[in-house]
Amino acid sequence: MTITTLLYIIIAGIIALLLAFFQYKYNKKSMSKLNMLFLLLRVVTLFSVLLLIINPKFENTTFYKEKPNLILAVDNSSSIKHLKQNSNVLRLLKTIKENKELNTKFDITTYTFGNTLKATDSITFTEQETNIDNVFNQLSQVYKNETAPMLLITDGNQTYGNDYQYTASNYKHPIYPIILGDTVTHTDLSIQQLNVNKYAFLKNQFPVECIVVYNGNKAINSRFEVRSGKNLVYSESVSFSKNNNSKLINFTLPANRVGVDTYKATITPIKNEKNTINNSKVFAVEVIDQKTNVAIVSDFPHPDIGALKKSIESNEQHSVTILKPNDFLSQKNNFQSVILYQPDNTFKPIIESLKTDNKGVFIIIGTDTDLHFLFLNASYFSQEITNQTDDVQAELNKSYGPFLIQDINFESFPPLKSNFGDVSFSVPFETILYQKMDSKSSTKPLLSTFEVTGKREAVLFGEGIWQWRAQSFIENKSFVAFDNFINKIIQYLSTNKPKKRLTIDYESFYNGNNGITIKAEFFDKNYNFDNREGLEITVKDSLSNTKQTFPFILRDNMYQVDLSSLKPSEYSFVVNATNENISQSGSFKILEYNVEQQFLNANVTKLQQVATNSLGKHYFIAQNQSLITDLLRDNRYQTIQKSHKNTIPLIDWKYLLFLIVLSLTIEWFLRKYNGLI
Structure with missing residues (x-):
């Protein structure tokens, strides 16, 4: 409370006293005991009201003790069971959790890791992969501002992720690896x-x-x-x-x-x-039995062309050839799909030839496109010519029907350079991506597809797609997501199969250590995505003839089912819509391979280095008593007394309002009782 506020309170007390005296003492030679009581009650009332107006603030300081955290990060992968260390781990955890001195000194929290990191006490040793790198990345954020030494209980064998020996430096607390497995080197x-x-x-x-x-x-x-x-x-x-x-x-x-x-x-x-x-x-x-050959035809070099070539050829079924307009016609029979990059009047023979060919065509329009020529010769779509350009971002149309599109975070991608003007189509079309300008959504197409007399075409109203591929790599540390998006467009253009209401996305074979997810989309009779349908998949093991049925789950405007529980074998499947007589079938193989069973020894050297770099210490599973003794004796881990200062305004103090009401009530009752009202 400041001196100014204290001065206001003193003045308020004086004012309350003077007003009360004026009301009960003024022009009176003497005061009865009753009037003295009335005066006192009125002083209390007036002073309390003035205090509420002044609203002084009081500081309330509370003290509490904060114990250091002790993090138990337990390897939950199947390699622990393979190395016959699962029972040792469970005994170690029980010993630590039941130790009264450790519980007095630390707040103990258990995490398990394998494919993912989980805060849980449920340990099954069944996860098929190990990512120790993820442990340090995530927990370094959770315990950024706390004291949290970590017991890393693992064999040190990682199957995917960055090298944890270096990412362990992100965790700013001592790490104590508990090494599991045989340390003897076997032939x-x-x-x-x-x-x-x-x-x-x-x-x-x-x-x-x-x-x-x-x-x-x-x-x-x-x-x-x-x-x-x-x-x-x-x-x-x-x-x-x-x-x-x-x-x-x-x-x-x-x-x-x-x-x-x-x-x-x-x-x-x-x-x-x-x-x-x-x-x-x-x-x-x-x-x-065949390879899809794609031609990219352009009259000038551009980074988009290289990005498209790399994306398309990431699928080994696709091959790309970059040609000048004058060279295409003599080789056109070698290609199933053609990308026309920013066509001008040199493309006229090509466009005329493609009108009679059953080839998929992908036209990319940019700032160097001859719009007058293109819209005069491409009769299916046009754009208002304003001679102005605009930067547009992409927004996914989640109701797009012809094939499955996964949202790869298009809205975070850099804007494309597009010609300003309204777009119109003279044939039915479907939009994959809408234009988004100044963070405002629109229905103006950025990337659209259409079919005319059995031939499929696509058109992109913007250049700079190479930046999308780069941004996708920054976000995912991989080009796979963007490359899959481009290859789905190429696959759509290269086939002439009729549109289906139920489409299934799956691989021909899966490795046994990877997750197995099958995706599906279901459309109504107008080919709009229908999220009301129930889908289920019946999987038959072709070797044992056993059948299992799994329901699809609707997630991110797509039906998905996780089949990771299936054992390695050959499978056939049927996906059925429960409300309509529509189904699709297929087959796949799961290859027998468990990466967690490839290890014979613990990775002692790397775990020792992690301990040294973090100012911790490594232990073997049999040294649990030494571990507990060292933790209890380590003076770095002390309970800290902290304070919390809370500023409370007087207006929040409900008792003052009660005091005002009480004093007024007593005064009124006494005056009424004595016939003064």
Whole structure:
């Protein structure tokens, strides 16, 4: 409370006293005891009212104690069970949580990690991947301003994510790795990596690259084999020694039939080898009978062209050739789709030729496009010519029907440079992306598709799409999301299949360690997305003939179902709409591979480095008593007394209002009782 406020309160008291005296003492020679009581009550009332007007503020300070946090980050992946450490982990957790001294000194919180990080005490050791990097990235934000040493209970083997040895520096607290697993180095042969293209073309040879690693001191001989079913398709003798401990094996296999071919690569185990699971790896290739050739026709270089080429060719089924307008006509029969980039009058023979060809056409319009020529020769759409340009952002049309489009955060992408003016179509069309100007939504198309006499076309009213690919990489650390978006447009243009009300998005095969998600869209009779339909998928194991049914869940304007619980096998499926007689069928394979079972030892070196860099200390699972003793004796972790200062205005003090009402009530009652009213 300030001196000024205190002065106001004194003045208020004087004023209340003077007013009361004026009302009850003025022109009176003497005061009765009753009048003295009335005067006192009136002073209380007037002073309380003036206090409310002044509204002084009081500071209320409360003190509380804050214990340091103790974070238990537990590896919940299946590699812990594979290394036979699951029971040791559960015993360790029980010991820590039941220790009264630790609970007195720390607030103990348990997290589990595998595919994702979760705040939970439920530990199953079933997750199929390990991302330790994610533990440090997320918890460094949660405990940014608190004291929170971490017990990292893991074998240190990470299957995806950035190298946690370096990202651990983001966590500004000591880290105590509890090392699980065997630290003794065993003699071991393993297939460390196998690289193969996802697609191959009929009657061609496709390359396979395999890296085999030996961990041991003696010279050994083994044999590398690849089988398709029971048939041996490739074999090679290999030798290793302590110094020559890795082998790069390159070979090719024939693609003789259309469909998914599954292979198993094996390096023959040596005598007394402890882990033989990592001696084999299953891989698959989808053989297709043709490749989609795409021509990008442009009269001048532009970054968009390079970005489009890289995106399209990220799908091995697609090949891109960049041509000048004068060179296209002589090669046009080699292509299934054509991208006309900012056409001008040199494109006239091409546009006339494409009108009679059954090829998909993608026209990209920019600031260098000859609009007069284009709209005179392209009779299906036009744009008002104002000779002005505008920067427009994209907004996804979630009701787009012809094929599945996933929102890759289009609204965060940089604006495209577009010609200013209204767009009109002379044929039915559907818009994928709308133009968004100055953060205002519109129905003006930015990217649209349409079909005319069985031929599909697309048109983009803007240039600078290379920036979208770059932004997508910044956000996702990968080009995959944007490249998939472009390839879906190319796939749409390259096929002439009729539109379906139920569309399914799935892969021909999945690796056993990855999540398996099938997506679907359902449209009403006007081909508008229908979110009222119930979809379910019936999956049949082709080997055991067992069936399972799963419901689809509506998420982000798309139906999705998670089939990660399925075991490796060959499956056929049928997706049914529950309210209408509509269904789609297909098949896929799940390859047998568990990355968590490829490890034989704990990654001791990396975990020790993490402990050293964070000023922590590493322990093995049997050293739990030493761990507890060190934590209790460490003076860095002390309970801190903190204060919280709260400023309370007097107007919030309800008792003062009660005092005013009480004093007025007593005064009124006494005056009434004594006949003064």
